[in-house]
Amino acid sequence: MSSxxxxxxxxxxxxxxxxxxxxxxxxxxxxxxxxxxxxxxxMGLGFRIAIELVVNIVVGTxxxxxxxxxxxxxxxxxxVFVFLGAAAGVMNIYRVAKGLDDSVGLGQxxxxxxxxxxxxx
Amino acid sequence: xANPVEQFQIEPLVPLHIGGVNVSxxxxxxxxxxxxxLVTAFLTLSVRGRALVPGRWQSMAEVxxxxxxxxxxxxxxxxxxKFFPFIFSLFMxxxxxxxxxxxxxxxxxxxxxxxxxxxxxxxxxxxxIIGFMRHGTHxxxxxxxxxxxxxxxPILIPIELISYLSRPFSLAVRLFANMTVGHIMxxxxxxxxxxLGVLGVLPFAFLSAITVLEFGIALLQAYVFTILCCIxxxxxxxxx
Numbered sequence: 001m002s003s004x005x006x007x008x009x010x011x012x013x014x015x016x017x018x019x020x021x022x023x024x025x026x027x028x029x030x031x032x033x034x035x036x037x038x039x040x041x042x043m044g045l046g047f048r049i050a051i052e053l054v055v056n057i058v059v060g061t062x063x064x065x066x067x068x069x070x071x072x073x074x075x076x077x078x079x080v081f082v083f084l085g086a087a088a089g090v091m092n093i094y095r096v097a098k099g100l101d102d103s104v105g106l107g108q109x110x111x112x113x114x115x116x117x118x119x120x121x
Numbered sequence: 122x123a124n125p126v127e128q129f130q131i132e133p134l135v136p137l138h139i140g141g142v143n144v145s146x147x148x149x150x151x152x153x154x155x156x157x158x159l160v161t162a163f164l165t166l167s168v169r170g171r172a173l174v175p176g177r178w179q180s181m182a183e184v185x186x187x188x189x190x191x192x193x194x195x196x197x198x199x200x201x202x203k204f205f206p207f208i209f210s211l212f213m214x215x216x217x218x219x220x221x222x223x224x225x226x227x228x229x230x231x232x233x234x235x236x237x238x239x240x241x242x243x244x245x246x247x248x249x250i251i252g253f254m255r256h257g258t259h260x261x262x263x264x265x266x267x268x269x270x271x272x273x274x275p276i277l278i279p280i281e282l283i284s285y286l287s288r289p290f291s292l293a294v295r296l297f298a299n300m301t302v303g304h305i306m307x308x309x310x311x312x313x314x315x316x317l318g319v320l321g322v323l324p325f326a327f328l329s330a331i332t333v334l335e336f337g338i339a340l341l342q343a344y345v346f347t348i349l350c351c352i353x354x355x356x357x358x359x360x361x
Contacts, residue, residue: 044299044341051294059287081279088283 048096053089060085125308129232129301149230156217156230164213185213189347196351200358207247208354211240212347219300219339223332231342232300234293241289244350252357263360292349299342303335 064081068074133145164185167178175183189209193201201208215231222229230236252260264281265274310331313324 043338044345047295047298051291051298055291055294056283056287059290060283063283063286081283084276084279085283085287087276088280088287091280092284092287 045096049093052092052096053086056089056092057082057085060088125305125312128228128304128308131233148228149233149236152218152221152228152230153214156214156221159221160213160217185209192344192348192351196348197355197358201351201354204354208347208350211244211350212343215240215296215346216340216343219343220336222300222304223335223339229300229304231296232304234297237293237296237346238289240346241292244292244353245289248350248353248357251354252360255358256360260357260360263356288349288353292346296342296346299338303331303338307331307335 060081060083061078063085064078067077067081071077131147131149133143133147134151135146137143137145163178164182167182170176170179172179186209189212190205193205193208197204218229218231218236221227222232252263264278264285266277269277307328310324310328314321314328317324
């Protein structure tokens with residue numbers, strides 16, 4: 001959107017477009033695509049929470065299993081990592097439920113979330 | 122009734138074995154080639170005119186361009202511009218995979234977890250390399266929040282690490298689950314239409330609604346996959 005050398009007409013149009021876009025963004029936030037339908041968004045959220053929990057536990061278990069296999073401490077590390085994975089899953093669900101972003105570091109994410117509430121994931 | 126999961130069967134079209142490795146050209150590979158060809162044709166042919174005031178096809182191409190461009194600008198910032206080609210290709214590949222899967226008798230390659238996992242792993246490894254290149258070992262600071270008591274480190278660091286490592290899996294599983302569930306649901310409903318005879322009008326109406334929903338999900342999941350990649354990229358570049 002940088003073409004402004006076609007006369008005042010296009011300049012004006014560009015300015016009005018920018019203003020309209022800014023207004024729309026202020027009204028709807030980033031939810032322009034997400035809110036395609038209530039059913040759709042709810043299903044997406046449900047999927048997300050379920051997958052987050054399962055995947056984190058599976059990855060934790062996998063890491064524990066590999067570490068056990070490597071260090072020869074069967075089965076203790078796997079047991080520990082199942083719980084760590086579950087904790088990571090719950091932490092990620094907390095993140096989703098709170099509408100925080102997906103970046104690593106819960107403390108930083110919640111601080112950012114307080115700064116700008118509009119920037120949901 | 123036809124088996125609802127039969128549609129996900131991989132069938133070799135051109136059997137090919139090189140050095141004991143099965144590298145057959147399958148229906149999945151065919152759909153990938155079709156999708157890449159379609160994307161390339163769509164984007165190159167539609168902007169061939171290079172009109173200042175775009176025609177129908179050109180504005181469609183520009184919609185996709187601006188959509189991904191805005192997504193990168195909002196989530197990564199100006200430094201994300203140089204990753205635009207990759208993110209755009211990723212978006213179009215996933216989007217066309219999802220949409221082509223809805224064409225009857227075709228195949229949905231995004232319903233195979235290994236395809237999504239390959240894409241997600243590429244993003245994950247790339248993002249990790251970018252993070253280490255830009256921040257060096259300081260990138261590891263990300264796993265321990267500032268200001269947390271040092272005693273919590275033995276618990277917090279593994280948890281954050283698992284959460285970080287689970288990213289490619291959750292990306293892959295989310296796309297896979299959404300696509301698979303939708304297609305199985307369509308197939309089962311389709312079976313009811315035939316089995317119920319005259320009353321099949323009811324599942325048929327439901328089927329029509331579900332098909333519309335599936336188009337929505339195809340778009341939404343391509344969007345979610347891409348935006349999460351953008352968020353991960355932003356994490357690696359800015360680290361907050």
